[in-house]
Amino acid sequence: MKWNLDKDKPICPQLRQLLSFLIASGVYTPHQQLPSVRQLAVEAGVNPNTVQKTFEQLNSKGIIYARRGAGWFVSEDINAAQLAVKEIIKEKTAEYFDEMHKMGLNDDEIRTYVKEWDNECTTEMQESD
């Protein structure tokens, strides 16, 4: 498993969203064991504490559960994961529209921009924060 994480952005949300997606899309199935905290930490190149925190957040959403000494497992009900993914998509889209509005684009302009995105995408750009 390749864990493409952007080290310049908070890792927890990235891992959380990635795992939510993997569970929601059936890559991990109910009651299947997830990689251990330590193993995933090594694979993803992050600290075990970060993975632990991510797992606990997913646990509090009912997406995964832990058995002490045994490991982390996918919850029986993957609706929680699918709901989480839908919410992520919605939130990010709402946020995107909001930011575009602030930049003076109305909904139709946004849609046109998105529709033609491929062309512009070819041009790489950089910007410091």
Add this chain to the structure above:
Amino acid sequence: MKWNLDKDKPICPQLRQLLSFLIASGVYTPHQQLPSVRQLAVEAGVNPNTVQKTFEQLNSKGIIYARRGAGWFVSEDINAAQLAVKEIIKEKTAEYFDEMHKMGLNDDEIRTYVKEWDNECTTEMQESD
């Protein structure tokens, strides 16, 4: 002037982007004086230090300039501001596509989702967890 700022997100970038847009779109014209640091801080309900920092960042991009003892003014050339706005739009769109890809949506699915966004937005947005 109403400064719609999301207090849960970093203020500096929000202010920076908002002012860039206001200048790029001609709300503030070249050589026009901007609100004072104190005044803007009060109006926007943020810390004066934050406003000061924002102004300095815009200054370093050539979007505004300072006259000692007088205040901050819009640069003669608004191209810098317009360029900044374009970059913001590009960057945020690229980021949005990237995040949607991670959630399993391909470009066409993203466009369809964006196209139909209004409907979902009016019917079931503002869904708290």
Add this chain to the structure above:
Amino acid sequence: MKWNLDKDKPICPQLRQLLSFLIASGVYTPHQQLPSVRQLAVEAGVNPNTVQKTFEQLNSKGIIYARRGAGWFVSEDINAAQLAVKEIIKEKTAEYFDEMHKMGLNDDEIRTYVKEWDNECTTEMQESD
């Protein structure tokens, strides 16, 4: 035998306390053989190592003893078990009072609460967050 164990809490103490009670109350009598480690592990749905550890702890308290190749047996003197049960009751009650004190309840309020517990228990227990 039904071993009601809460899988979300440490197994060892639960098993230890449960066996202490069963011996103290005469369900298991002196010199009677206890279920084998393997059998109890299967019945209770826990790891054999956990059962083994529990037996050794009870052994160190003089509540049970081992005969090599034969299994575990109840000690002749069940006072050790009865003492252990009393201590568990005392300890847990002291802890309960202490925690209630921290939540602002004085002794009388605790007693009133405990006195009326049944009512609340039947009406609104099992309230998930």
Add this chain to the structure above:
Amino acid sequence: MKWNLDKDKPICPQLRQLLSFLIASGVYTPHQQLPSVRQLAVEAGVNPNTVQKTFEQLNSKGIIYARRGAGWFVSEDINAAQLAVKEIIKEKTAEYFDEMHKMGLNDDEIRTYVKEWDNECTTEMQESD
């Protein structure tokens, strides 16, 4: 402020419950600033990370909220805190009854034991886990 924490038990829940109670009982009032993460860590003799984790848990329950760079504040609505306290009391009482049941005491015996607790309390006892 004296933070009586039992270092032999998990600190996070202790802090969480203590702060919930202090807010529910009005010691801390809505929008009042709590001690900073670092300050509370020093006062309570624990690690700042532990305090941070506690605050985030209270935040996720809507009991407190954070303003970046400013500090942690009590939520406007203290119902969340009062609800949390009630749940703590309920949970601990249910757990206490459950454990007493396992030790062979029925509800009436528990109530009698609790009623006469004061007398027994005078005798100190020790027990290793």
Add this chain to the structure above:
DNA sequence: GTGGTCTAGACCACT
């Protein structure tokens, strides 16, 4: 100064 995040490493109990 503040919160937010992460790394590094330790110890414990349970499987």
Add this chain to the structure above:
DNA sequence: GTGGTCTAGACCACC
């Protein structure tokens, strides 16, 4: 081996 918890200390952005 596993998760769960905590300590220590660092860096960042923001106020």
